[in-house]
Amino acid sequence: MGERLGYAPGVFDLFHVGHLNILHRARENCDRLVAGVCSDELVVRLKGRPPVVPLSERLEIVRSVRYVDDIYVATVDDKIAVWKDIGFDVIFKGDDWLGTEVWKKLEAEFARVGVEVVYFPYTAHTSSTLLRHALDLLATQAEGTVAATPE
DSSP states (O other), rough: OOOOEEEEEEEOOOOOOHHHHHHHHHTTTSSSEEEEEEOOOHHHHHHHHHSOOOOOOHHHHTSSTTTEEEEEEESOOOOHHHHHHHHHHHEEEGGGGGGGGHHHHHHHHHHHHOOOOEEOOOTOOHHHHHHHHHHHHHHHHHHHHHHOOOO
8 A cells, every 4th residue: 555645735824833733633644744835815815815924934834844745835725626636645624624514515525536534623722813813903902002102
């Protein structure tokens, strides 16, 4: 039997311990791990706003994680198209996606081509969305403080 190739897709914006946990757990469940990093344009299409950290920097961060063997820039949200390009045997995702309509459909599509879908516990106390929200609040407070400062 050949090498088991894993794929862990994500934005990996504001890299945090939740990202590290997913990559670590993913690497424990395959022989080689490819981390899929969403392009800036794809992030805008998916989330309606650009990532805080630009693609070149997110790639450098993810590439530097010892659990990652290779990186892939995802420019489309079509995971089957990505599978056709990479040929992974297993795809990893946070369990916050478990049971969603999108991933139920993907599970069925992947089952037809022999790809296993593995969910890992989501690190609920840390997320890029929460970090971004905290940064936005800090920026708003800082602007209010600057505006309130007498000249």
